[in-house]
Amino acid sequence: RKRLPPGIQPLPGPRGIPYIGRVHDVPTNTPWLKFHEWSKVYGPIFQTEMFGTTHVWISSEQVAHDLLSKRAAIYSDRPMIPNLPENRTSGDYLALLGRTETWKRQRRLCNHLMHTSALASLHSYPERERNRFLFMMLRDPGNYLEWIEQFTSRTISRLSWGTTHTAQVLRHTTFGLLETISPSGALPNVLSFLRHVPAIISPWKKKEAARYRLEEKLFRTNVEHVAKRMGSHSNVAADPSFIRTFLESKARGEEKWGETEEAMHVVGLMAIAGALTIGSPIQSFLLAMCHYPEWQGRLQAEIDGVCEGRCPTWADREKLPLLRAVVKEVIRWRPPVPTGIPHAVEKDDIYNGYFIPAGAVIHALEWGMTRDEATYPDAEQFNPNRWLDPSYPTFRAPLTQYPNLSGHSQFGFGRRVCQGVPIVEQDLFLTMGGLAWAFDVRKRRDAQGHEIPVHWNDYSPLLISKPAVFAFDAVPRSEDKVGLMRELFEEAREEGERDDVVPVGDEAFGESEVIVETDAQGNRLRGGGSGSVAGSEESDHDVLINVRDSSPEPELDFRASSPETDPDEPVDLDSEPEFRDEVVGSGKGEKFFMMMEPAVSLLEVQVPGAWRWG
Numbered sequence: 001r002k003r004l005p006p007g008i009q010p011l012p013g014p015r016g017i018p019y020i021g022r023v024h025d026v027p028t029n030t031p032w033l034k035f036h037e038w039s040k041v042y043g044p045i046f047q048t049e050m051f052g053t054t055h056v057w058i059s060s061e062q063v064a065h066d067l068l069s070k071r072a073a074i075y076s077d078r079p080m081i082p083n084l085p086e087n088r089t090s091g092d093y094l095a096l097l098g099r100t101e102t103w104k105r106q107r108r109l110c111n112h113l114m115h116t117s118a119l120a121s122l123h124s125y126p127e128r129e130r131n132r133f134l135f136m137m138l139r140d141p142g143n144y145l146e147w148i149e150q151f152t153s154r155t156i157s158r159l160s161w162g163t164t165h166t167a168q169v170l171r172h173t174t175f176g177l178l179e180t181i182s183p184s185g186a187l188p189n190v191l192s193f194l195r196h197v198p199a200i201i202s203p204w205k206k207k208e209a210a211r212y213r214l215e216e217k218l219f220r221t222n223v224e225h226v227a228k229r230m231g232s233h234s235n236v237a238a239d240p241s242f243i244r245t246f247l248e249s250k251a252r253g254e255e256k257w258g259e260t261e262e263a264m265h266v267v268g269l270m271a272i273a274g275a276l277t278i279g280s281p282i283q284s285f286l287l288a289m290c291h292y293p294e295w296q297g298r299l300q301a302e303i304d305g306v307c308e309g310r311c312p313t314w315a316d317r318e319k320l321p322l323l324r325a326v327v328k329e330v331i332r333w334r335p336p337v338p339t340g341i342p343h344a345v346e347k348d349d350i351y352n353g354y355f356i357p358a359g360a361v362i363h364a365l366e367w368g369m370t371r372d373e374a375t376y377p378d379a380e381q382f383n384p385n386r387w388l389d390p391s392y393p394t395f396r397a398p399l400t401q402y403p404n405l406s407g408h409s410q411f412g413f414g415r416r417v418c419q420g421v422p423i424v425e426q427d428l429f430l431t432m433g434g435l436a437w438a439f440d441v442r443k444r445r446d447a448q449g450h451e452i453p454v455h456w457n458d459y460s461p462l463l464i465s466k467p468a469v470f471a472f473d474a475v476p477r478s479e480d481k482v483g484l485m486r487e488l489f490e491e492a493r494e495e496g497e498r499d500d501v502v503p504v505g506d507e508a509f510g511e512s513e514v515i516v517e518t519d520a521q522g523n524r525l526r527g528g529g530s531g532s533v534a535g536s537e538e539s540d541h542d543v544l545i546n547v548r549d550s551s552p553e554p555e556l557d558f559r560a561s562s563p564e565t566d567p568d569e570p571v572d573l574d575s576e577p578e579f580r581d582e583v584v585g586s587g588k589g590e591k592f593f594m595m596m597e598p599a600v601s602l603l604e605v606q607v608p609g610a611w612r613w614g
């Protein structure tokens with residue numbers, strides 16, 4: 001124990017057990033509720049000890065600004081994550097890096113890439129993907145989680161590498177990373193001595209190593225793919241993306257953005273951040289609409305008044321302050337990162353007579369800040385009016401500009417503030433606006449006409465938290481809107497298909513998707529596969545085939561055909577290959593296959609009887 005200077009006290013906090021600290025009554029589910037409860041007892045800044053580490057919990061925005069922003073010089077480090085011990089130094093994940101030169105360089109690059117895409121209003125990708133998303137919701141609202149996560153991972157894949165082919169693999173590796181780093185995801189993050197268990201017998205290390213290998217391969221092949229397209233004389237140029245912006249800057253001789261190897265990781269981290277986080281508030285919006293139908297009605301009235309029947313677009317944002325207020329209120333009401341992402345303090349410090357030791361882990365407890373009654377009266381209630389009505393402390397004019405998400409406590413403090421806000425803002429505005437325009441979202445009723453209850457606050461325990469699945473109805477608001485949704489989807493699909501061609505011979509990570517449409521009776525109208533996976537003779541691909549059929553009745557056979565090849569023989573891409581046919585699965589619903597196919601040059605999926613197969 002350090003001897004404290006005279007008159008200086010340790011921070012208050014719950015007493016712990018010697019050597020262990022206070023862990024036994026922190027629930028693994030929703031730990032932020034417990035920390036918030038303690039903040040009511042010990043004040044807006046208190047500390048807990050956990051296995052020898054001091055954790056400081058801040059639940060006042062003012063205190064967070066005083067320390068994390070005003071004293072950013074010593075409060076901008078990150079703690080070591082026991083289950084990913086290289087996180088501070090490896091340069092793989094910018095958001096988890098310590099306050100090093102690598103972090104500064106990577107942050108500058110991230111800023112440049114984000115700024116370039118934001119100026120091009122993110123290349124219309126969020127709008128195109130939103131249009132696809134609404135149509136998926138129309139066909140099969142019960143599968144909403146799938147459509148939301150597809151929306152976020154497809155949008156960020158386009159932004160990162162200019163393609164959606166990478167979306168499913170990204171989703172897979174990213175959710176694995178979330179487990180690796182979350183306190184409730186991997187035991188060594190709580191019992192940190194477990195990190196010394198040798199890799200050969202550590203289930204956590206083995207799992208992480210396999211995940212990392214796949215992720216690294218995904219990132220590397222994506223960069224190579226874009227570079228090749230940019231360099232090729234073919235007519236399929238690379239679509240705009242973060243990595244294209246980087247490669248163009250480099251081609252212009254701008255050395256300040258660093259090496260391609262590093263940019264690969266920066267863009268990878270941006271993709272991870274986008275795939276992980278944005279889905280949570282979209283789900284929370286659906287939850288809010290079930291509990292607050294009156295706000296849904298007001299939101300629909302605003303959209304109908306301004307857009308006159310059209311689905312809202314990003315260009316409408318100035319005229320839709322209530323929609324922006326709903327976006328902001330969803331983030332406040334159910335913050336997706338309720339404990340914040342921790343900082344670490346590098347030197348001993350004193351704040352208001354309290355001692356904060358060097359190395360302490362500093363948590364800006366978002367759940368606590370957003371429940372501060374002085375700033376957010378009646379904080380438990382979902383009330384977008386707090387951003388629109390001058391009688392609330394959070395009101396800000398002019399309403400053509402405010403409310404917006406920049407500066408919101410949920411995006412962090414000081415030098416580590418989140419760099420993804422332009423994407424979050426646009427994605428949430430478009431999806432929430434689109435959903436309210438298209439559907440009446442409401443609680444489902446059982447056969448007797450009784451409402452089926454929807455939970456109020458049942459959220460997953462990982463660092464980025466999302467609501468438990470719940471049942472609701474999403475009823476299209478009119479036949480006109482159904483027609484418009486179909487048209488918007490067709491447009492998005494046509495554009496998407498043009499972009500989605502992966503030429504044979506390119507090294508690319510592949511995803512193939514088959515969508516089958518049905519009529520109200522469940523008869524298959526048409527369906528088709530898009531995309532194929534292509535590789536060169538050196539390739540050794542993991543191939544994901546993602547086949548989807550929501551028809552209630554028919555069973556489908558999914559066939560994958562790939563050329564007969566000898567792994568040791570180079571594939572002659574110009575010759576007509578002999579195809580080996582293989583049924584890789586049958587059934588209905590989503591199929592997700594992971595196959596190791598050495599030297600595959602073409603792999604196709606066909607749905608028998610369907611309109612088209614690709």
Ligand code: HEM
Pocket residue numbers: 094095096097107110269270271273274275277278281336337340341342343410411412413414415416417418419420421423424
């Ligand atoms: C709802 C969505 C999101 C939420 C709630 C969120 C929240 C956060 C939080 C709490 C932090 C840590 C701030 C701090 O340490 O003080 C952070 C950091 C970061 N976020 Fe986000 N984020 C979101 C989406 C995104 C997206 C789409 C990107 C894409 C580029 C992104 C990129 C980053 C980066 C690069 C950092 C690290 C900054 C650093 O450590 O220097 N975020 N985010």
